[in-house]
Amino acid sequence: MNPRPAKLRRDFFNRSVHEVAPDLIGATLAVGGVGGVIVEVEAYHHTDPAAHSYRGPTERNSVMFGRPGHLYVYRSYGIHWCANVVCEAEGSASAVLLRALEPTLGVGLMRRRRGLRDLRLLCSGPGRLCEALGITHALNGHSLDRPPIALYARTTEPELTAGPRIGITKAAELPWRYGMKGSRFLSKPFKGGVI
DNA sequence: TATGAGATCAACT
DNA sequence: GTTGATCTCATAC
Secondary structure: OOOOOOEOOHHHHOOOHHHHHHHHOOOEEEEOOEEEEEEEEEEEOOOOOOOOOOOOOOOOOHHHHOOOOEEEEEEEOOOEEEEEEEEOOOOOOEEEEEEEEEEEEOHHHHHHHHOOOOHHHOOEOHHHHHHHHOOOHHHOOOEOOOOOEEEEOOOOOOOEEEEOOOOOOOOOOOOOEEEEOOOOOOOOOOOOOEO
């Protein structure tokens, strides 16, 4: 990784989720100086029955209806937190779910938070990622370019794969999960090829 | 390796 | 009352 990578511009997010999602693979996310390289995401478009925004605004998903480049954090299965990046135009209510990172920054702190030694399991899943980075509802609606959050552009083009999203029942066939080909840190392997 | 239960909460029917 | 963008641990094969 480049030692001084560029921060992502705010208008990076002002595009379709289907452009932003694959472009996030290889970017580096840090929360309080802790994080790593994004290796897996999923796109949720507001016209998609699986998206939280599909049925319109509620108290929980209100951030999705706000400005791009902000974090939407929600509680999953009553236990975990899941983090999304809001995309497209303000009010379009589309977002990208962050599913897995390759840990590179503050690995010791992430290990302590997770109570795990295995690097591979530190951030390989949306709930695990949030626990390792210390993401909770306190960061819901937070901008991605203001402390403690920082997001850095990738410096090389990774090889990408795509496939069906994980853990959903509605629109489960849509291939809107994107990953870094061959990464050891994916939450589940991809079957698909290079895109 | 694979499958199942339990944890625990808020949106939605 | 049911379901869900999950994870961990236990038990079975």
